[in-house]
Amino acid sequence: METEEFDRDVARQSARRYIPISLGVGILFYVFATLTGDNTLVARIGGAVWVTLLSFIVSTPLITARIKRRHRSS
Amino acid sequence: MDTSPTAAETISLPVQGMTCASCVSHVEGALKDLPGVSQVVVNLATGKVTVDRDSSLVTIEDMRRAVADVGYNVPTAEITLDVRGMTCASCVAHVEGALTDLEGVTAAVVNLGLGTSRVSYVPGLVAVSQMKRAVRGAGYEALERSQGLDALDRERQAREEEIRRQGRNLLIAGAVGLLVMIGTFYDMLGPLRGWIPEWLSYKWVIGLLTTPIVLGPGRQFFSNSWRGLRHGVTDMNLLYATGIGAAYGIAVINTLFPQAGFGGEGATFFESAALLTAFIVLGRWLEALTRGRTSEAIRKLMKLQPKLARVLRGATEEEIPADEVQVGDLLLVRPGESVAVDGLVEEGYSAVDESMLTGESLPVEKKAGDQVIGGTLNKTGAFKFRATRVGKETALAQIIKLVEDAQASKAPIQKLADWVAGHFILGVHVLAVLVFVFWFFFGYRLFFDPNSSFILSPYTLGEIGVFGFSLLLSVTVLVISCPCAVGLATPSAMMAGTGKAAEYGVLFKAAQAIENASKLQTMIFDKTGTLTRGEPSVTEVLVAATAPGGLTVQDILRFAASAEKNSEHPLGEAIVRGALERGAEVSDPEHFQSIPGHGVEATLQDRAILLGNRRLMTQRSVDITGLVGQAERLEGEGKTVMFLAVDGRPTGLIAVADTLKEHSREAIQRLQRLGLEVAMITGDNARTALAIASQVGIDRVLAEVLPQDKAEEIKKLQAQGKRVAMVGDGVNDAPALAQADVGMAIGSGTDVAKETGDVILIKDDLRDVVVALETAKATMRKVKQNLFWAFFYNTLGIPLGAGLFYPVLQLVVSPELAGAMMAVSSVSVTLNTLLLKRFAPSFGSAGRGATADRRRSVDRLPAPAAAGD
Numbered sequence: 012m013e014t015e016e017f018d019r020d021v022a023r024q025s026a027r028r029y030i031p032i033s034l035g036v037g038i039l040f041y042v043f044a045t046l047t048g049d050n051t052l053v054a055r056i057g058g059a060v061w062v063t064l065l066s067f068i069v070s071t072p073l074i075t076a077r078i079k080r081r082h083r084s085s
Numbered sequence: 086m087d088t089s090p091t092a093a094e095t096i097s098l099p100v101q102g103m104t105c106a107s108c109v110s111h112v113e114g115a116l117k118d119l120p121g122v123s124q125v126v127v128n129l130a131t132g133k134v135t136v137d138r139d140s141s142l143v144t145i146e147d148m149r150r151a152v153a154d155v156g157y158n159v160p161t162a163e164i165t166l167d168v169r170g171m172t173c174a175s176c177v178a179h180v181e182g183a184l185t186d187l188e189g190v191t192a193a194v195v196n197l198g199l200g201t202s203r204v205s206y207v208p209g210l211v212a213v214s215q216m217k218r219a220v221r222g223a224g225y226e227a228l229e230r231s232q233g234l235d236a237l238d239r240e241r242q243a244r245e246e247e248i249r250r251q252g253r254n255l256l257i258a259g260a261v262g263l264l265v266m267i268g269t270f271y272d273m274l275g276p277l278r279g280w281i282p283e284w285l286s287y288k289w290v291i292g293l294l295t296t297p298i299v300l301g302p303g304r305q306f307f308s309n310s311w312r313g314l315r316h317g318v319t320d321m322n323l324l325y326a327t328g329i330g331a332a333y334g335i336a337v338i339n340t341l342f343p344q345a346g347f348g349g350e351g352a353t354f355f356e357s358a359a360l361l362t363a364f365i366v367l368g369r370w371l372e373a374l375t376r377g378r379t380s381e382a383i384r385k386l387m388k389l390q391p392k393l394a395r396v397l398r399g400a401t402e403e404e405i406p407a408d409e410v411q412v413g414d415l416l417l418v419r420p421g422e423s424v425a426v427d428g429l430v431e432e433g434y435s436a437v438d439e440s441m442l443t444g445e446s447l448p449v450e451k452k453a454g455d456q457v458i459g460g461t462l463n464k465t466g467a468f469k470f471r472a473t474r475v476g477k478e479t480a481l482a483q484i485i486k487l488v489e490d491a492q493a494s495k496a497p498i499q500k501l502a503d504w505v506a507g508h509f510i511l512g513v514h515v516l517a518v519l520v521f522v523f524w525f526f527f528g529y530r531l532f533f534d535p536n537s538s539f540i541l542s543p544y545t546l547g548e549i550g551v552f553g554f555s556l557l558l559s560v561t562v563l564v565i566s567c568p569c570a571v572g573l574a575t576p577s578a579m580m581a582g583t584g585k586a587a588e589y590g591v592l593f594k595a596a597q598a599i600e601n602a603s604k605l606q607t608m609i610f611d612k613t614g615t616l617t618r619g620e621p622s623v624t625e626v627l628v629a630a631t632a633p634g635g636l637t638v639q640d641i642l643r644f645a646a647s648a649e650k651n652s653e654h655p656l657g658e659a660i661v662r663g664a665l666e667r668g669a670e671v672s673d674p675e676h677f678q679s680i681p682g683h684g685v686e687a688t689l690q691d692r693a694i695l696l697g698n699r700r701l702m703t704q705r706s707v708d709i710t711g712l713v714g715q716a717e718r719l720e721g722e723g724k725t726v727m728f729l730a731v732d733g734r735p736t737g738l739i740a741v742a743d744t745l746k747e748h749s750r751e752a753i754q755r756l757q758r759l760g761l762e763v764a765m766i767t768g769d770n771a772r773t774a775l776a777i778a779s780q781v782g783i784d785r786v787l788a789e790v791l792p793q794d795k796a797e798e799i800k801k802l803q804a805q806g807k808r809v810a811m812v813g814d815g816v817n818d819a820p821a822l823a824q825a826d827v828g829m830a831i832g833s834g835t836d837v838a839k840e841t842g843d844v845i846l847i848k849d850d851l852r853d854v855v856v857a858l859e860t861a862k863a864t865m866r867k868v869k870q871n872l873f874w875a876f877f878y879n880t881l882g883i884p885l886g887a888g889l890f891y892p893v894l895q896l897v898v899s900p901e902l903a904g905a906m907m908a909v910s911s912v913s914v915t916l917n918t919l920l921l922k923r924f925a926p927s928f929g930s931a932g933r934g935a936t937a938d939r940r941r942s943v944d945r946l947p948a949p950a951a952a953g954d
Contacts (some may be wrong), residue, residue: 040522047526054552058525061331061556065518068323069511 025078029070037063093123095137096188098148099209102157103129104309104369105321106502106572107510115155119143130576133209145188145207156312161191164213166202168195170225183223187211202227214408214476244373251370254302258363265294269356288340288353295355299333303362321567324513325365328564331556332900333358339553354557360901361564368911372573386485386587389441389460394425397469407459414472418463426459426475433468437461442484443590443847487592487845488583496596498865499575502872505568513566520887521559528888529554537895540885540902558888558897565882565903570914574871577914581921582864589926590847591857598843602827602861604808608756608854609787609799611813611821612767612774613743615831616781616851619655621743623663624724630711632736641737642669645729648687648694651677656725657685659741660696682768682791684727695730698770700789702728702735709735723776725769748928749781752851755927757782759858762807766790766798766821795821811842812854829854852928859926867921874913878906 041059044050050058100112109127112134116125121142127134136148149159168180177195180202184193189210195202204216213229220227264285271278271286284290306329309322336353394407397415407425410416415431418424424437436448439461448464451457457470460481476482529551538545546554579596586593593599610616626638646664649657650671664671674687674694683704684697695705699716702709707730709716716726716738724740756763764785767774774788787798795811799821802809811818811825814832819841822828828842832849846853884890886898 044525048530048551050525050551054525054550057552058521058555061521061559062518064327065514065521065559068327069514069518072511 021075021078021082025071025075028078029067029074032070032074033063033067036066093137093139095135096145097209098134098136098145098152098159098207099132100127100134100152100157101132101160102309103127103132104372104572105129106505106568107321108157109572110508111155112152112157115151116148119147119151122148128576129572130580140188145210146191149191149207156309159207161205162208163203163205164216164229166204166213166216166220166227166229168200168202168220168225168227171195171200176225179223180220180225183219184216187215187219190216212408214406248370248373251366251373254305254366255363255370258298258302258359258366261294261298262359262363265291265298265356265359268294288355291353291355292337292340295333295336295359298359298362299329302366303329303358306365321510324510324563324567325361327514327517328560328900328904329358329361329365331560332361335553335556354900357560357900361904364901364904364908368570368908371908371911371915372570374915385441385584386460386481386488389423389481391423391425391460395419395422408476410472410475412472412475415469416472417467417469418457419467420463420465422463424457424459424461424463424470426472427479428457428459428470428472428474430455430457430468430470433466435466435468436464438464442481484587484592484847487594488587496575496579496600496868498600498868498872499579499596502571502575502875505571509566509568513563516566516883516887517559517563520562521555524555524558524888525551528891532892534895537891537897539899540896546897557900558886561886561898561900561903562883564900565886565898565906566879567907568875568879570875570907570910571872573911573918574875574914575868577918578864578867578871578921581918582860582867585864585921585924586857586860589853589856589860591853591860592845592847593857593861594843594845598827599861599864601808602810602844602858603865605761605810605827605858607762607764607802607807607809609764609766609802609809609811609821609825610753610783610851611795611811611818612765612769612777613655614814615812616749616765616777617743617745619743621655621659621725621741623659623667623739624742625719625740626663626737627712627715627740628737629735631708631734633731633734636736638737639667639669641729641739642667643671644689644692644694644731644736645696645727645739646671647674647689648677648685648696650674652679652685654679655743656727656741660727660739663739663741681793693732695733696727696739698727702730705730705733707733707735711735712738717772720770720772721776723773723780725773745777745781746849746851748850748852752855752928753782755852755855756858759855761858766795766811768792793820796824799824812851829857855928856926860924863921863924863926867918870917871914874917875910878910882906 037059040062041055044055044058103109103112106129109129113125113127116122116134116136119138121139122136123139124137125134134152138148152159171177171180180195181193184190184202184204187206190204190206192205193202194204202220206216217227217229267274267281268285268287268291271281271283274281303325306322306325310326332354336355336358339353340355391407393404394410394414395417396403396405396410397417402417410426416425416428418435420435430451430453432453434450434452437451437457438448439458441462442458442460451468456473457468458481459474459479474480477486533546533551533554535547536545549557575596579599582599583593583596593602613619613621623642626641628636628638628641632641642660642664646661646669649660650673652658661671672689674689675691676688677685678687679685680697680701683701684695686696687694695701695707699709707728709728709730712728712735716728719726719738719740722742724742727739727741729736729738753763762785763783764787765774765778765781765783766787767777768790769777769788771786771788774786778784778786790798795818799809799811803824803826808826810827810829811821812829812831813822814830818828818830822830822842827844829844829846830842831846831851831853844857846857882898882903886903888897891897
């Protein structure tokens with residue numbers, strides 16, 4: 012049966028993955044927004060934050076579920 | 086509720102916090118991941134999850150934890166019991182141990198000084214009466230200290246609390262949101278502006294008004310989202326939270342820092358945040374109302390359970406809680422009182438209203454020897470009865486369980502809808518990212534027009550920048566894509582449908598049965614006991630010319646009746662009855678054997694008796710040529726002929742006739758008008774079978790089918806691609822009922838638990854078959870309409886919200902309009918489901934009038950043996 016330690020372990024390992032992924036997507040957006048068009052700083056930062064947030068929402072459950080499955084099978 | 090752990094069992098757990106179809110899939114996933122759990126079905130409408138588990142591998146506590154891990158809660162209740170007889174610490178340990186051994190009890194704390202035990206338990210898994218019994222079993226006495234609410238009251242309280250909570254939220258969001266709207270559209274109000282203070286239109290005032298809406302009624306979306314995200318799950322709350330949060334956040338920035346570059350004062354969307362919150366809360370309130378209303382059927386049934394019973398102990402009457410009545414107790418019922426438990430009348434005479442359980446519209450006469458059902462209402466006289474079934478064994482408890490199980494089950498169509506909705510959330514967020522990226526990098530530059538506006542709004546988008554515009558469309562997509570109503574579309578209709586059917590004494594065992602019943606093409610009826618009353622009587626007795634000399638009709642009857650004396654077959658019983666009526670002597674045979682599908686053989690006073698059909702005679706090489714002509718004549722009249730052979734010589738024949746049930750023809754005609762192919766299946770010979778079939782209007786007959794071959798016949802029809810229903814006796818036609826796509830057990834009486842089949846028809850009335858079919862069709866129509874309304878707005882709204890038509894129309898959907906569309910989808914589903922209450926099948930109570938067959942609404946024939954049919 013799962014223990015609290017298991018849950019904490021899964022949460023930690025998942026966070027180590029989805030946080031960099033989300034931030035990476037946000038940074039990527041910022042870079043593209045800077046290189047293309049004449050977007051203001053505010054628009055670039057605002058867009059990067061929004062994309063980061065949505066990426067975080069998308070990646071969190073996917074990665075958490077995957078890590079949980081891997082832990083159980085091991 | 087069986088509280089002793091067994092290897093495999095099905096339990097039902099209440100789960101709080103689920104609001105949408107994605108919640109359903111998260112809870113299902115969490116429980117299915119547990120070893121020992123083989124099947125999980127979540128019902129959003131009832132807030133319950135049914136789990137098939139191996140109790141030796143997974144406990145209630147494991148399941149509670151798994152549900153909590155994904156952010157939901159299995160609620161527990163508490164009750165305090167007064168425990169008498171404890172004297173020391175070991176008594177405490179005994180009582181605590183007895184209580185915690187019950188499955189469903191999570192904790193029990195005994196206070197020796199106060200003589201109490203505080204018990205925490207999962208409602209629905211264990212009853213207070215079981216706790217009291219457990220304490221009694223340990224050698225102590227237990228009473229409820231406070232009159233704790235039973236499961237029904239608790240459930241109703243929880244629902245009412247939810248309705249009140251969302252109603253309060255709606256009131257706040259609606260009232261304040263109206264002010265926000267007035268302030269936002271102040272310039273458009275024309276002459277009405279004279280009535281409204283100008284400061285209401287100031288952005289910071291609108292902001293101040295919006296803030297309590299977002300942080301008050303809107304807070305539930307943020308807290309639920311955070312709880313879900315912490316456990317790695319996403320649901321519809323997240324869609325709302327990101328939409329409302331983004332609109333409010335940008336509005337605050339543009340109000341406080343208009344030069345920040347997010348679009349300035351022209352791009353403050355406080356009204357979006359406020360009205361979005363109001364519309365979503367409206368949807369939540371309507372869903373709470375729907376959940377409360379559609380479980381009315383269960384509530385009505387549970388309310389029938391009497392709380393008290395009048396038990397006779399010697400000469401004294403004692404009023405005790407109904408759940409403490411034991412089997413064998415003698416109970417007294419006075420006029421106007423409810424019958425407490427199931428039993429057999431011993432003394433007295435009365436008429437009992439059974440309509441609430443069986444749908445039987447006229448009161449049923451009860452006298453000594455008749456069965457009575459717990460929960461029915463005694464009308465005129467007083468009587469005493471002996472309790473035969475109590476607690477969860479009573480008919481009422483079985484019916485409640487059956488309806489609950491049906492409402493907890495999922496139809497295939499619902500599984501598909503839940504799967505789609507559950508996977509939708511992530512897809513919607515991905516779509517929101519794509520929409521944002523497209524409009525940010527390409528769309529704004531190519532298509533944006535400062536003169537474009539929101540749909541149904543005069544205000545132009547004006548100074549809004551690339552980020553503000555892209556964010557607007559992204560947020561709108563999040564909100565407009567939400568399939569809020571999908572989670573309720575199917576279960577609410579199914580619950581209303583099963584409840585409606587139960588009013589007529591038609592019990593669907595599972596939602597799948599409703600779906601299957603709505604698609605039937607062929608209906609097969611068993612003959613004896615289904616189309617006919619199953620009470621045949623002897624009409625002719627003939628002595629064969631080849632009979633041993635001196636044998637008379639009385640002798641024929643004596644041999645036949647003695648051979649059938651130990652038979653439980655209706656034909657055998659008819660012969661015994663006929664013999665006794667005609668004064669023939671009926672003795673016990675020295676030997677008896679039933680030959681299913683053929684007849685019986687016996688030995689009487691050293692003479693070998695054979696009684697049965699042609700098949701039996703042929704098998705045993707009895708030449709019945711001399712009797713065939715007369716047999717065929719009688720069969721042509723619809724009678725069943727049984728040949729008698731004594732010591733291998735054909736001795737005579739007995740003709741037995743059964744009559745059709747009162748409404749057989751009516752029911753068959755209605756089914757044929759509904760487009761169904763109707764057939765009859767019987768073990769009887771073809772001639773008799775055809776005669777009966779023509780009386781009732783059936784063209785297709787499957788005759789001379791052995792009992793064990795009925796299922797095969799159904800299989801053959803299914804192999805032709807037909808969806809087949811079988812209507813028969815639930816106990817004797819079990820294999821055929823199980824083989825059919827829909828098995829209907831008719832005339833079950835109220836002992837529904839042991840019936841095979843997907844649909845139980847309590848009354849012995851064939852018109853209930855029509856009721857079952859029409860209700861199933863009406864329910865599935867409602868399901869499809871609900872799914873249409875649930876998905877219609879999404880399908881229409883997503884391209885609109887994403888700005889697909891913007892280049893042409895120069896119009897965008899505002900977030901609050903998106904929220905309104907989602908609320909409308911919830912309203913549509915709710916109202917549409919409630920319309921099912923007005924549905925009445927063609928043979929409902931109004932259609933039956935005073936000709937309802939009053940007989941044997943509860944009593945049923947003893948299970949016939951297999952010979953003949």
